[in-house]
Amino acid sequence: KIVFDSHEAVEAAAAGEAVVLVRMETNPDDIRGMDAAKGILTATGGMTSHAAVVARGMGKCCVAGCSAVEIHEKDGYFLVAGKKFSRGDVITLNGSTGEVLEGAVSTLPPEMSAEFQTFMGWADEVRGLRVRANADIPRDAAQAREFGAQGIGLCRTEHMFFAEDRLPWVRQMILNGPTAKSLRKRLTGLEREMADAGGARKEKLETEAKRVREALAEPQRLFDEALxxxxxxxxxxxxxILKAMEGLPVTIRTLDPPLHEFLPSKQELAVEIALLETKGDSAELEQKRHLYRVVEELTEFNPMLGHRGCRLGISFPELTAMQSRAILEAASGLLKENIRVFPEIMIPLVGDVREFRHQRAIVDQVAREVQQATGVEVPYLVGTMIEVPRAALTADEIATEAQFFSFGTNDLTQMTYGYSRDDVSKFLYEYIEVGILDRDPFVSLDQTGVGQLVAGAVEKGRGARTDIKIGICGEHGGDPRSIDFCYRHALNYVSCSPYRVPIARLAAAQATLRHQEGTEAPDATR
Structure with a gap:
């Protein structure tokens, strides 16, 4: 059945109904609805849009960027070739072909036969590349392992923050962190001035410092409480996740998206404020107005190139420390149970080695504290995602500090081409039709441009650190043509959606056989 709202999807699924979530586009707020739905249909986006990436990771059927569908979310219907489909109507999606079919179509669940398992075993004996999976929750990690994944190449921590028991604390952190930071900065400046001041000037500064300390107390308390x-x-x-991947490496990325994604939209808040003004509810009204001001302050013209990734961790080092502590304490507890774990902490959106150095210092300090408190030494690595072109160009500098690289080829492609991956469907297929592009660069790695950045970064990284571990965790990790490129350039592993792991295993074996003569295979044990 068609639903147009994530809350509706959750409620309908809880009542035992199979639903398709229909949206103009999805965003992180829709995670629970996407999880509850059997399929997702969006009018915008493409293979690497939010809907496609998340659905692929969940093993959900998704048709993204279906421009033939005219969606009217608020009115609860969509149009296709003049035909109207309303909330509650039944449709079927074919995620492989992109077809949207009227009514219910009989389907059979796929099964992994004994013959299939034998065949994949032969492929595993041959291949030189390891295959990991992108998974954010233990259920997906267990599924990935069942499909033959040899670790987790990308665990996105932000998806965990949208759970009902976490979101209020995340919002409390966001609402109070910037205020506390601003007041701390002001207090530090006053204390610096006081050290050189005397007489009436010093007295005035002390009065101001006292006022700032009092103003700081509550937002700092709320920020610390949230963490x-x-x-x-x-x-x-x-x-x-670490337990599900016992004995295998798990790469966990620290918080990446801009903070406004965890807050209601300005439009939603404006409507709520207008309604509260008519009711005269002053307490809740002031709370909503404060939230609106914070959302307004966090709103950016280009958030995907704005205050996100390691930039958040540098602005709020307490956040990196909290996530690092959670990872290392979880690992320490499992090691005490004789469960072997290998966490790899990945710092996102690094463009300068000094950004990485700042964040690694926090991780290493927390690791020392955890070891001292637990008496357990956790075998962890700290590395970075290479997704900014400057990071690829200065990979030799970054490799002096980073123990592994993972190419985030979705964003690297976006930043290299200057194509927004959420808007590219408006012109991309026309580019392919008229011969400007041979294929979608978000589906199959552009080996002439983006690929040269990857190849150069691999060469520079290995030149600076011979034992550096290098992989790829973008959607290209499940594309056979891109996997062939990764083999030829001696990457250690590829990582893809759990449901694409069998494809990646086979493609890695084919690449090994294709280039066996005259080409040394990368060491798949690293």
């Missing part, structure tokens, strides 16, 4: 509440929740998340 303290999030720590055990994150630790539980990481415990489950």
């Amino acid at each position: 303290a509440k999030m720590l055990p929740l994150q630790r539980e998340d990481f415990h489950g």
Whole structure:
């Protein structure tokens, strides 16, 4: 059945109904609805849009960027070739062909036969590349392992923050962190001035410093409280994923998206404020107005190139420390149970080695504290995602500090081409039709341009650190043509959606056989 709202999808699924979530586009707020739905249909986006990436990771059927569909979310219907489909109508999606079919179509669940398992075993004996999976929750990690994944190449921590028991604390952190940071900065400046001042000037500064300390107390308390509440929740998340991947590496990325994604939209808040003004509810009204001001302050013209990734961790080092502690304490607890774990902490959106150095120092300090508190030494690595062109060009500098690279080829392609991956469907297929592009660069790696950045970064990285571990975790990790490129350039592993792991295993074996003569295979044990 068709639904147009994530809350509706959750409620309908809880009542035992199979639903298709229909949206103009999805965003991180839709995670619970996407999880509840059997399929997702969007009018915008493409292979690497939010809907496609998340659905692929969940093993959900998704048709993204279906421009033939005219969606009217608020009115609860969509049009296709003049025909109207309303909330509650039944449709069927074919995620392989992109077809949207009227009514219910009989389907059979796929099965992995004994013959298939034998065949894949032969492929595993041959291939020189390891295959990992992108998974954010223990259920997906277990599924990935069942499909033959040899670790987790990307665990996105932000998807954990949208759970009902976490989102209020995440929002409390966001609402109070910037205020506390601003007041701390002001207090530091006053204390610096006081050290050189005397007489009446010093007295005036002391009065101002006292006022700032009083103003700082509550937002700092709320910020610290939010982080303290999030720590055990994150630790539980990481415990489950690390345990599901016992004996295998798990790469966990620290918080990446801009903070406004965890807050209501300005439009939603404006409507709520207008309604509260008519009711005269002053307490809730002031709370919503404050939230609106924060959302307004966090709104950016180009958020995907704005205050996100390692930039957040540098602005709020407490956040990196909390996530690192959750990872390392979870690992320490499992090691005490004689469960072998290998966490790899990945810092996103690094463009300068000094950004990475700043964040690694926090991780290493937390690791020392955890070891001292638990008496357990966790075998962890700290590395970075290479997704900014400058990071690829300065990979030799970054490799002096980073123990591994993972190419985030979705964003690297976006930044190299200057194509927004959420808007590219408006012109991309026309580019392919008229011969400007041979194929979608978000589906199959552009080996002439983006590929040269990858190849150059591999060469520079290995030149600076011979034992550096290098992989790829963008959607290209499940594309056979891109996997062939990764083999030829001696990457150690590829990582893809759990449901694309069998394809990647086979493609890696084919690449090995194709280039066996005269080409040394990369060491798949690293």
